[in-house]
Structure formats: C-alpha cells, structure tokens
Amino acid sequence: xxxxxxxxxxxxxxxxxxxxxxxxxxxxxxxxxxxxxxxxxxxxxxxxxxxxxxxxxxxxxxxxxxxxxxxxxxxxxxxxxxxxxxxxxxxxxxxxxxxxxxxxxxxxxxxxxxxxxxxxxxxxxxxxxxxxxxxxxxxxxxxxxxxxxxxxxxxxxxxxxxxxxxxxxxxxxxxxxxxxxxxxxxxxxxxxxxxxxxxxxxxxxxxxxxxxxxxxxxxxxxxxxxxxxxxxxxxxxxxxxxxxxxxxxxxxxxxxxxxxxxxxxxxxxxxxxxxxxxxxxxxxxxxxxxxxxxxxxxxxxxxxxxxxxxxxxxxxxxxxxxxxxxxxxxxxxxxxxxxxxxxxxxxxxxxxxxxxxxxxxxxxxxxxxxxxxxxxxxxxxxxxxxxxxxxxxxxxxxxxxxxxxxxxxxxxxxxxxxxxxxxxxxxxxxxxxxxxxxxxxxxxxxxxxxxxxxxxxxxxxxxxxxxxxxx
Amino acid sequence: xxxxxxxxxxxxxxxxxxxxxxxxxxxxxxxxxxxxxxxxxxxxxxxxxxxxxxxxxxxxxxxxxxxxxxxxxxxxxxxxxxxxxxxxxxxxxxxxxxxxxxxxxxxxxxxxxxxxxxxxxxxxxxxxxxxxxxxxxxxxxxxxxxxxxxxxxxxxxxxxxxxxxxxxxxxxxxxxxxxxxxxxxxxxxxxxxxxxxxxxxxxxxxxxxxxxxxxxxxxxxxxxxxxxxxxxxxxxxxxxxxxxxxxxxxxxxxxxxxxxxxxxxxxxxxxxxxxxxxxxxxxxxxxxxxxxxxxxxxxxxxxxxxxxxxxxxxxxxxxxxxxxxxxxxxxxxxxxxxxxxxxxxxxxxxxxxxxxxxxxxxxxxxxxxxxxxxxxxxxxxxxxxxxxxxxxxxxxxxxxxxxxxxxxxxxxxxxxxxxxxxxxxxxxxxxxxxxxxxxxxxxxxxxxxxxxxxxxxxxxxxxxxxxxxxxxxxxxxxxxxxxxxxxxxxxxxxxxxxxxxxx
Numbered sequence: 001x002x003x004x005x006x007x008x009x010x011x012x013x014x015x016x017x018x019x020x021x022x023x024x025x026x027x028x029x030x031x032x033x034x035x036x037x038x039x040x041x042x043x044x045x046x047x048x049x050x051x052x053x054x055x056x057x058x059x060x061x062x063x064x065x066x067x068x069x070x071x072x073x074x075x076x077x078x079x080x081x082x083x084x085x086x087x088x089x090x091x092x093x094x095x096x097x098x099x100x101x102x103x104x105x106x107x108x109x110x111x112x113x114x115x116x117x118x119x120x121x122x123x124x125x126x127x128x129x130x131x132x133x134x135x136x137x138x139x140x141x142x143x144x145x146x147x148x149x150x151x152x153x154x155x156x157x158x159x160x161x162x163x164x165x166x167x168x169x170x171x172x173x174x175x176x177x178x179x180x181x182x183x184x185x186x187x188x189x190x191x192x193x194x195x196x197x198x199x200x201x202x203x204x205x206x207x208x209x210x211x212x213x214x215x216x217x218x219x220x221x222x223x224x225x226x227x228x229x230x231x232x233x234x235x236x237x238x239x240x241x242x243x244x245x246x247x248x249x250x251x252x253x254x255x256x257x258x259x260x261x262x263x264x265x266x267x268x269x270x271x272x273x274x275x276x277x278x279x280x281x282x283x284x285x286x287x288x289x290x291x292x293x294x295x296x297x298x299x300x301x302x303x304x305x306x307x308x309x310x311x312x313x314x315x316x317x318x319x320x321x322x323x324x325x326x327x328x329x330x331x332x333x334x335x336x337x338x339x340x341x342x343x344x345x346x347x348x349x350x351x352x353x354x355x356x357x358x359x360x361x362x363x364x365x366x367x368x369x370x371x372x373x374x375x376x377x378x379x380x381x382x383x384x385x386x387x388x389x390x391x392x393x394x395x396x397x398x399x400x401x402x403x404x405x406x407x408x409x410x411x412x413x414x415x416x417x418x419x420x421x422x423x424x425x426x427x428x429x430x431x432x433x434x435x436x437x438x439x440x441x442x443x444x445x446x447x448x449x450x451x452x453x454x455x456x457x458x459x460x461x462x463x464x465x466x467x468x469x470x471x
Numbered sequence: 472x473x474x475x476x477x478x479x480x481x482x483x484x485x486x487x488x489x490x491x492x493x494x495x496x497x498x499x500x501x502x503x504x505x506x507x508x509x510x511x512x513x514x515x516x517x518x519x520x521x522x523x524x525x526x527x528x529x530x531x532x533x534x535x536x537x538x539x540x541x542x543x544x545x546x547x548x549x550x551x552x553x554x555x556x557x558x559x560x561x562x563x564x565x566x567x568x569x570x571x572x573x574x575x576x577x578x579x580x581x582x583x584x585x586x587x588x589x590x591x592x593x594x595x596x597x598x599x600x601x602x603x604x605x606x607x608x609x610x611x612x613x614x615x616x617x618x619x620x621x622x623x624x625x626x627x628x629x630x631x632x633x634x635x636x637x638x639x640x641x642x643x644x645x646x647x648x649x650x651x652x653x654x655x656x657x658x659x660x661x662x663x664x665x666x667x668x669x670x671x672x673x674x675x676x677x678x679x680x681x682x683x684x685x686x687x688x689x690x691x692x693x694x695x696x697x698x699x700x701x702x703x704x705x706x707x708x709x710x711x712x713x714x715x716x717x718x719x720x721x722x723x724x725x726x727x728x729x730x731x732x733x734x735x736x737x738x739x740x741x742x743x744x745x746x747x748x749x750x751x752x753x754x755x756x757x758x759x760x761x762x763x764x765x766x767x768x769x770x771x772x773x774x775x776x777x778x779x780x781x782x783x784x785x786x787x788x789x790x791x792x793x794x795x796x797x798x799x800x801x802x803x804x805x806x807x808x809x810x811x812x813x814x815x816x817x818x819x820x821x822x823x824x825x826x827x828x829x830x831x832x833x834x835x836x837x838x839x840x841x842x843x844x845x846x847x848x849x850x851x852x853x854x855x856x857x858x859x860x861x862x863x864x865x866x867x868x869x870x871x872x873x874x875x876x877x878x879x880x881x882x883x884x885x886x887x888x889x890x891x892x893x894x895x896x897x898x899x900x901x902x903x904x905x906x907x908x909x910x911x912x913x914x915x916x917x918x919x920x921x922x923x924x925x926x927x928x929x930x931x932x933x934x935x936x937x938x939x940x941x942x943x944x945x946x947x948x949x950x951x952x953x954x955x956x957x958x959x960x961x962x963x964x965x966x967x968x969x970x971x972x973x974x
Contacts, residue, residue, distance in 0.1 A: 006535040007528070014488035045523050185477035192484060223645075398642045402557035437476045444480045448487065456549035459536050460561050 001043040002164065003250045004202050004458060012039065020258065021183075029155050029178065032258065039160035040124075047092075047122035051158070054088055058132050059153045062139050066146050074140065081136040089129040095119040097325035124164045126322060128157050130289055135171040137293055144175045152178050161254035165247040167265040168285040170292075174260065181259035189440060191256030196447040196454070197430070198249025203454040205411050206243035207461070209235045212404040217376065221385050225395035229388040233368045235404070236375050238411035241270065244283070263288075268418045268427075270367065273359035274351050275339040278367060286322070290315050309344070313337040323374070328382060332373040339366060360419070494540025502543040506739040507562065512537050551744040562740040571747050572637035573737040574630055575691040577834040582631035583641035585649030586837050594650045601652060603907075605659040606916075607844045608829075612665060613918040614851045615821065618926075621713040622827040623666035625705060626653060627777040628674035628693060629833035630686040637688075653833035668708045670701055671833050683725055683753040689738035691776075696725055696753045698780035706790065709826060718765040718790045723756035733779065759789040767792040769823065773800050773843050774830030795820075800841035812843075817850050818926055845903045853910060854925045858902070861909045865898040924968055931964035 001008050016035045023031045041048040058081050065077030096119055103113035135156065139146045147153040156178055162169055216224065216232045224232065248265035255262040269282035279287050291300075298311045313334070320333020339347070351359040369386060376382035399405055417423030435443060494500055515521065515530035522528070536542075553559040558567050566579045580586055587597040612622045631638060632653075653671055660667045674685050674697070685697040693701065703720050710717050730752040732739070738747050770791045772778050778796060781787065782804075787794050796804040803809045821827060831839055849858060869875050883893040907913045912921040935941050942960075949959035 001528075005532055006539055007532055010488065010491060010535065010539055014485060014492070018485060042528060045525075185474060185481050188481055189477055189484075192481075398640070400640060400642070401559070403553065403559050406557065437473050440477060440480060444484075448484070452545070453549070453552075455539075456545035459539070459542065460546050460549045460553075 001039050003247065004199060004207075004454075006455075006459070007042075009199075009455060009458075012042075017257065025183070028258075029152060032159060033151055033155050036155065036158045036160040036163065040158060040163060043164075044122045044124075046120070047125075050088070051122065051128065052154070054084060055128075055132070055154055055157045056150065057084060058136065058157075059147070059150050062136055062146050065136075066139060078136055078140045082133055085129045085132040085136070089125055092119055092122055092125050094321075094325045127166050127168055128163060130168045130286075131157055131171070133293060134168070134289065138171045143172045147175075147178070159255075159260075161251040161258075161260075162262060165244070165251065166283075166285055167248055167251060167263055168289050169262055170285075170289065173263055177260050183259045186434070186440075187259060188257045189444065190435075191253045191258075193253070193443055193447045194256060194431070195250050195253030196451045198246040198251075198253060199454045200450045201242040201246030201249060203457050204450070205407055206239045206246060207457070208403060208407045209239040209411065210243070211461075212401060213239055213375075217385075221376075221381055221388065224385070224388050225397070226388060226391055226393050227395065227397040229385065230368075231397065231399070231408070233372050233385075233389065234412070235408050237270070237364075237368045237371050238408060238415065240371060240374075241266070241415065242411055268415070270364055270415045271360060271419050272363050272367075273356050274343050274348060274363055275336060275366060276343050276348070278363060279336070279340070286319065290319055294318065309341045312340050312344075316340065326377050328373055328377050328379060331379070332370055335370050335373055357419075491540040495538055496540075500541070502541070505543055505546060505742050507742070509537070547742050547744045550742050554741065554743055554747075560741045562737070562742070565737050565740060566639050568637040568639045570637055571688065571749065572634065573689045573691075573741075573747075574638065575737065575834070578629045578631040578691075579638060579641070580644075581629065581651060581653075581834040582635060582638060583644035583648075584646050585651045586834060587649045587652070588646060590837070592646075597650050598655065601650075601655050602659060604839055604844060605656060605663055605665060607848050607913075608839075609663040609665050610913075610918055611844065611847050611851060614848075614922070615827065618822050620822060620824055620827060621666070621709070623668065623709075623712060623829070624656075624660065624839070625774070625828055625830040626657065626667060626669045626671050626836065627775070627830060627832035628671040628685070629653065630691065632671060632833060633674045633678055633685050651833075652836045652839070656836060656839070666712050668705060670704075673704075687730060687734035687752055688749045689730065689747055690734040690736050692733060692736070692780055693777065694734055694752060695780060695784050696755050698777075699755060699757050699784050702757075702781050702785045713768070713826060715768060715825070716762070716765050717768060718762055719760045720785060720790070721758050721760060723758070725753045725755045727751040728754050733783065757785055759786050768825030770794040770826045770828065771797065771820065771824045772828045772830050773797040773840060774828070775799060775832055775835045777832050778830050797843070799838075800843045817847060818923065821847060821851075822926065842903060845906050848913065848919075849903065849906045849910065851923055851926070852912065852919050852921045854923050861902060862895070862898045865901055865909075866894055869894055869898065924965075927968050928961070928964045931967050932960050935960050935963060 001012065003009070012035075016031075019035070020028055020031050037048070037052070040051065044051075061077050061081040061084070065074050065081065068074045068077060095116075099114065099116045106113060135146075135153070138144050147156065156169075156171065156174065213232055213236045216228070217236075245266040252262045252264070263285055265284050267281040267284065269278055272278035272281050295311055295315045298314065299307055300311065301308055303311070316333040316337030317330060318333070320329040320331070320336070323329045323332070343351070351362075354362075369389065372385050372389070373382055376385055418427055433439070512530065512533045514534050515527050517527055520526075521530070539545075550561055553561060560567055560573075564576045566574045566576045568574050568579075577586065585597075587594070590600070591597055608622075608624070615622050657667065657669055657672070659665070670693075674693070678685060681697075681700075683696045684694050686692075687694045692698070699720070699722050703722060706717060706719055709715070710719075728751060730749060734752050768791060770787075770793070772794065774797075776798075782796065795806045797812055798804060800812055803811060803815070809815050829840055829843070869879065879893050879897065880890055882888075883890045886893070902909055910921075912919045935945055945959050945963050946956060948963070949956050952959060952962075954962075
C-alpha cells in the first residue's frame with residue numbers, strides 16, 4: 001500500500017486514526033502494530049511472513065546478545081543478527097542483479113546462462129534492514145537497552161509510516177518514544193498538516209513533472225536539443241526531490257499524529273554549496289546511517305588521507321547500490337564519491353573563493369547531471385543524454401503544457417526560496433511554528449483544500465474517458 | 472490556545488473522510504453523472520491467488536477510483552482547475568485549439584502529419600496499400616452490382632480541414648507531412664471508377680458560402696445543421712447512382728439554440744463544472760417529402776461515428792425500409808437480429824440490401840471498412856469450402872512450425888483462450904489481410920473471374936421454388952431419381968449454374 005492511493009487515504013488512514021485514538025493509551029502500540037501488519041500484508045502479501053519471522057528472530061538474537069557475558073559471544077550474536085538482516089537484503093534486492101551479471105560474464109565466455117526464477121523485491125526491505133541493523137548495533141554498543149517487549153520491537157521495525165520509504169529511524173532516536181510518548185490535539189493537527197504538505201508535494205508537483213519527464217525520456221533521447229535536455233533534467237531533479245521529500249513529510253506527519261518525532265530527512269538540499277553539504281541535506285537519515293555504521297567503522301577521518309578517500313568511495317559506491325540494483329546506481333554513487341574526494345583535495349577551496357551563490361549553482365548542476373545517471377538505467381542512453389546536455393545544440397524550446405511549466409517554476413521557486421530571508425521565515429512558519437487558534441483554523445482550511453485537491457488529482461489521472469467506445 | 476478549537480478541527484478532519492465514505496455507500500447527495508465512456512471495474516472478488524499476485528489490491532484501488540464518495544465533484548472541480556489555469560483537458564483524445572475550440576486528437580494529428588505513420592514511415596508502402604484497398608473495393612462494387620446492390624463511399628469532412636484556423640500549435644509534429652488517405656483515395660476512386668461522394672472537399676468549398684457553422688466549436692462531428700444538409704445531398708446522390716426514386720428530406724428554416732448533444736460532445740467529455748463560453752448553435756427541423764412513388768430501400772452503413780448525426784436528426788425510418796449501422800464493422804445497431812458483425816452471414820446481409828455505404832471521415836479513412844472490404848471480396852468470390860480449404864492449409868503450416876506454435880500457445884495462455892481458437896483467428900487474419908496471396912484470381916487487375924457459386928446456387932434454388940412450372944419439372948425428376956425434392960432442386964441449380972456461370 002502506498003500513501004498516495006485511495007485505499008490508504010480514504011479507508012485505511014481514517015479507520016486507523018479513529019481506532020488508534022479510541023484505544024486507551026497503553027494499548028495504542030498494539031493498534032499501531034496491528035495496522036502496520038495489515039498495511040504490509042496488503043502491499044507485500046508474499047513477504048509478510050519472512051519479514052515478521054526475521055524481525056522476531058532478530059529480537060531474540062539481540063536479547064541473547066545482551067544476556068551473554070562473554071564479549072566473543074556478544075560479537076557472534078551481533079554478527080548473526082547483521083548477517084540475517086543483510087542476507088535478506090542481499091537475496092531479495094541483489095539476487096537478480098548478481099545472476100544477470102554472472103550470466104553476462106558466462107555469455108562472454110560462450111557458456112549457457114544459468115536459469116533462475118526472478119525474485120520480487122519486497123517493498124521497504126532497504127529501510128527495515130537498516131533499522132534492524134541500527135537496533136542490533138546500538139544495543140551492542142550499549143547506546144540503548146534492548147526492547148523488553150517483542151510487540152514494541154515489531155512496532156519499531158514495521159511501523160507503517162516509515163516502513164516503505166523512510167526516514168531511517170535509528171533505534172537510539174526513537175527507543176524512548178515507543179514505550180513512552182505523549183499525544184495532543186495540537187501535535188495531531190500539526191502532523192496532519194505535514195502529511196498534507198507531503199501528499200501535495202507528491203501528487204500536485206512530483207507526479208505532474210514526472211508525467212512530462214517520462215514522455216520526454218520515453219522518446220528518442222538523441223533527438224533532444226540541449227535546452228529541452230536541461231529542462232528535462234531540471235524537471236526530474238524537482239520530481240525526485242518533491243516525490244521523496246513528500247514521502248518523508250507524509251511519514252513524519254503520520255508519526256507526529258501518533259506522538260512520534262521522526263528525524264528530518266531533507267533540509268533544502270538544492271541550496272547546498274558543495275556535494276559534501278548536499279549529502280548533509282539530502283536523505284539525511286541515510287547519510288547519518290552510512291556515517292555511523294559504515295564510514296566510522298571503516299576508519300572515518302582518523303586514518304591516512306588515501307585511506308579516507310578510499311573509505312569515502314566505498315561508502316558512496318554502497319550508497320549508490322543501496323538505491324537500486326543496477327550499474328547506473330553504482331556509477332551514480334561513484335560520481336558523488338569522486339566529487340566528495342575532489343572537494344577535499346581542492347574543490348572545497350575553490351567554492352570558498354567564488355562565494356555561496358556560484359557554489360550553489362555549480363553544485364546544483366553537478367547534482368542534476370548525477371540525477372541523469374540515476375534516472376536512465378541504460379548506460380548507453382544515459383551517456384547520449386549527458387552528451388545532449390553539453391552539445392550546445394540549442395533550438396527554440398516550445399513546451400505547450402502550461403501545467404508542467406507552472407509546476408516546474410513553482411517547484412524551483414520553493415526549492416531555492418530558503419536562500420533568501422523571507423524564504424527562511426516562511427519555512428519556519430510552516431514547519432516549526434506553534435500556531436495560534438486562528439492560525440490553526442486558516443492552516444486547517446488550506447490543508448483541507450490541498451488534501452481534497454490531491455485526492456481529486458490522484459483520481460483524475462485515472463479518469464480519462466472515451467467519447468464513444470470505438471471497438 | 473483554545474483546546475476545544477483544536478479538538479473540533481481534528482474531529483472535522485475525520486468527519487470529512489466519514490462523509491466521503493458515507494456518500495460512497497449511500498449516495499445521499501445527488502450528483503450529475505460524469506460524461507464519457509469508461510470501462511467499469513467491478514468490486515473484486517477476493518481469492519488468495521489474486522491477493523498474492525497483487526491483482527486483488529490493484530482491482531480494489533481501481534474500483535475505489537470509480538466509486539469513492541463525491542467522485543463526480545472531485546473530478547469536475549479538478550478538470551475545471553486544469554481548464555481555467557492551463558487550458559488543459561484530461562479527456563482522452565481531446566485537443567484544445569485556439570479560442571477555446573476543441574478537436575478530436577486524430578484530426579489534429581492528421582492535419583499536421585498524416586496518420587499513415589501509425590502503419591509505416593514509407594509513403595510508397597502506404598500508397599500501395601491504399602491502391603490495393605481501392606482496387607478490392609472496386610471489385611466488390613462490381614460484383615454487388617450484379618445482384619442489384621449499389622455500393623459507395625461517403626467521405627465525411629474533418630474539422631481540421633474545414634476550420635484549420637483554430638487548431639492547436641503543431642510544433643510537436645516533426646516528421647514530413649506524409650500521404651493523407653483522404654487526399655489520396657478520391658484520386659484512386661476516380662481512376663478506378665469507385666462510387667463515392669466527397670463531403671470533405673464540399674465542406675471546404677461551402678465554408679464561406681453558408682451562414683451556419685459546419686462544425687460546432689466544442690464538438691467533434693459535423694454540426695447538426697450541416698449534417699442534415701449533407702443528408703439531403705446524400706439521398707439525392709443515392710438516387711442518382713442507384714437509379715431509384717427514394718424519399719428526399721426537406722430542411723426547414725434554421726434557428727439558434729443553446730448548443731446541445733451531440734454538438735458539444737467533446738466538451739461534455741471534459742466534465743467541467745462550467746460550460747465553455749461559445750456562440751449558440753444553429754439547428755433546423757427536418758421532414759420527409761410526400762412522394763408516394765418513392766421506394767424505401769434497405770441500407771447498410773459501415774462506418775465511424777459521423778453517421779450518428781443522421782441517426783439522431785434525420786427520420787431514416789421514413790426513408791429506408793430497413794437500415795443497419797455496422798459501427799466500425801463491429802457492433803451492429805438497428806438490426807432486430809444481430810448485435811455484432813461476428814454473428815451475421817455477411818453474404819446474406821449484403822445481398823439483401825439495396826445500398827451499402829462505407830462512411831468514413833478524413834482521419835478515419837485510413838482504416839476504410841475496418842476489415843470489411845477484403846472479407847467481403849473473398850466471400851463474394853469463393854465458397855465456404857474453398858475458404859476452409861485455404862484456412863486448413865494455413866493451419867497445417869502453423870502446426871509444422873514449432874516456433875509459431877510456441878508463440879500461439881503463449882498468446883492463447885496470455886489471453887485465456889483455447890489454442891485452436893487462437894490458431895483459427897490468426898489464420899483468418901492472415902487470409903483476410905492479404906487474400907491475394909492465397910487466391911490467384913484476386914490478383915487479376917479488373918473484376919475477378921470467379922464467384923462464390925453458393926450464392927448463385929442459392930439464388931437459382933429460390934428461383935426454382937418461385938416458379939411453379941420449373942418446380943413441377945424438378946419434382947418429376949426427384950421421383951425419377953428417387954431423391955428428396957430439395958436434393959433434386961440443388962442438383963438442378965448446380966447444373967444450371969455450370970451452364971450459365973458468369974465469365
């Protein structure tokens with residue numbers, strides 16, 4: 001089930017909210033647990049048993065790990081727990097990719113391909129794997145006590161708001177809230193507003209841009225002129241941001257309705273003045289995970305410079321692969337890793353000299369080119385597209401879709417408005433302010449309007465009637 | 472902050488969802504239905520297999536999209552927003568032109584870039600196909616003439632050709648113009664002698680001469696008033712080529728009225744809240760003359776949706792004894808016996824008619840006949856046994872080809888059909904798509920030398936039964952040969968056919 005669907009918006013969510021708030025406080029985690037199981041069972045029926053079983057297994061592995069007195073036994077349980085989590089991820093996410101590559105190599109040597117049954121990717125596996133790992137490692141490191149109740153642990157891993165697309169909530173950030181959190185009408189409303197902002201970003205912005213981008217990239221890429229190619233990649237850049245950050249907003253909003261405070265996942269990433277800064281603002285929880293659970297264990301900054309550059313590369317190659325099992329994601333990771341290393345070598349100093357605005361522009365262009373690698377899976381096609389970007393073959397750009405143009409302009413404006421003072425104030429008002437009663441009423445009306453618009457837009461795109469049946 | 476306000480807002484939020492749900496279940500608010508045709512999704516039945524395959528979830532989502540409460544309002548309001556802010560519509564196949572004019576997308580496509588590109592990029596290939604189709608048409612026309620049936624083509628006008636000044640911008644069309652069927656066919660028809668009436672050319676000529684709009688601003692077909700004037704011209708043309716005296720219509724004085732169905736069919740499909748501002752349309756009353764000597768022939772129309780204007784505005788019942796509308800050569804309207812062309816005996820229906828009209832507009836004439844032409848030609852020239860023999864030959868080739876059989880099996884399983892059914896369907900497709908490849912005589916330039924003898928034998932038999940003298944003679948022979956009367960009649964009819972068969 002996805003948030004931007006009728007089943008979620010019109011049936012699941014209202015039913016859940018009613019049920020959740022009529023349930024006495026001490027039983028609310030059970031309601032959340034039940035809803036999360038239903039949510040996942042609906043969207044990934046063939047994986048719910050494995051997911052639940054692996055979650056239960058991990059709970060007990062960590063429990064045994066904490067009870068063990070010998071460090072070697074603790075390490076063993078910790079290793080088994082991580083192995084189980086990563087094993088599932090490796091099998092489901094990278095099984096097909098591995099077999100395709102093995103067969104490609106076999107093909108190069110004239111061998112017959114190995115036959116295998118394609119593995120379906122269970123939704124959310126990348127996110128709950130990382131959450132399981134944070135639980136194991138945080139507990140192993142003694143940052144937090146393990147959960148007492150299995151049901152609470154399942155709630156942490158499978159909680160439906162962040163199960164599908166994050167944010168990756170590290171165990172130490174939420175441990176206290178699972179067992180002890182407060183609910184208030186104000187928080188509930190603020191959560192609702194945040195949810196609606198996310199839904200609108202997804203449906204009213206990202207989907208509109210995405211439809212146009214799909215049409216352009218679905219045609220012959222070689223025929224695109226330079227101007228159109230830049231508009232395509234700018235639109236995709238906005239689509240991706242509004243889609244992903246919209247989803248995070250929805251998750252954070254849903255969490256807030258239930259009294260949780262999930263970490264922020266985006267902080268105006270396109271205002272970054274370097275790739276390093278971009279990764280502190282884009283998918284923040286993934287960056288934090290990679291830093292804490294991969295980069296630092298590899299040695300982090302406390303090693304020789306060549307080793308540090310190597311560590312950075314490894315982290316970004318794996319980050320790329322985490323985003324998808326395909327070579328273009330690996331190249332995308334390497335691309336970002338390359339610029340991170342360059343920034344440490346000399347580019348960072350160049351940025352300092354040229355000032356913030358030029359640095360933001362350069363970084364934005366680098367990020368956009370990166371998104372081309374991210375979006376176009378076929379390496380040859382991707383290269384064709386990137387060469388169109390820099391072919392300087394400008395033709396008169398004519399886009400007749402006024403909705404697309406308006407949406408792109410609005411998306412760009414919202415992405416960069418925070419560079420200015422009034423933009424910062426606006427953002428603070430929307431996301432952080434404790435509203436007065438009148439402000440609540442106004443914002444509620446706006447939120448309701450956006451919610452109904454989003455529901456209408458979601459359904460209009462599927463209602464495209466014929467005048468008459470032709471055949 | 473006053474807590475009770477926050478509490479009320481929270482409760483109101485849930486209430487909004489509750490109202491949507493209540494409306495879905497009870498329809499307590501009456502709402503104007505949405506226009507246009509969509510494939511309806513039934514409430515899915517839960518099965519474990521569908522659930523595991525996510526089929527159930529997809530169907531449930533699609534069902535909800537068609538049935539959630541206040542859906543009509545939601546869709547109309549969003550469509551109005553798209554229209555007001557972006558001049559955009561979500562209706563399938565509708566293009567927004569200049570000055571709030573609407574066009575069906577086929578016509579815009581064909582105006583800027585021939586629709587031949589949906590078949591081929593090579594103009595010579597498409598010209599060859601058009602020539603083949605026109606030649607087949609001529610052959611059918613000539614064979615049907617032998618049975619007193621008049622066949623002709625009515626080329627309906629396209630809004631793009633008559634009102635190009637309101638068309639949307641054509642920047643997105645990058646290919647050369649290509650060969651347009653509506654321009655190429657009339658020349659072919661002239662050179663071959665195919666009967667046709669060209670309303671496309673006529674409308675362009677008349678545009679500046681008439682004082683009524685030939686097409687409505689927000690509709691796809693000819694305006695009602697233009698359609699009734701065209702009907703008048705059509706009936707006179709039919710009298711001329713069929714050499715029959717049929718009833719004519721009288722078109723009364725034109726009057727202005729609010730645009731109504733079907734002159735606003737494209738606008739209706741956009742499902743807006745408010746009407747698009749436009750000038751009132753013109754309409755005219757139609758009556759049929761009192762000519763007592765006029766015949767009431769039987770008409771078969773094979774064509775696109777333009778003929779609906781005739782059906783709706785012209786009293787066809789008073790002009791024709793019987794008329795059938797084979798919509799895109801698929802669904803049959805106004806026949807008491809049939810609903811689909813797959814159910815009929817094509818030859819019986821064709822020979823029972825006085826007129827057969829292929830009625831296609833400029834953007835649809837690329838599919839002239841929608842498969843009718845080659846099928847009719849084969850059926851008029853060859854008996855069922857001869858056709859079956861060719862089909863069996865194709866089936867035998869299929870069975871001996873492993874790859875072909877594998878792809879047919881895959882097709883059968885993906886479409887949930889029997890393999891035999893798929894094989895026969897594909898064999899028929901091959902035969903009727905290129906009948907000249909299977910029947911030598913059809914390659915001949917002029918009218919084929921062969922005929923479906925079943926047709927003639929059937930006709931001779933009915934002549935024998937209709938002639939008492941001839942029937943007595945056959946009765947005597949039946950006694951002599953000790954066979955049934957019908958069997959003797961058939962034998963006599965075959966003998967007679969062999970003696971008199973057409974050269």
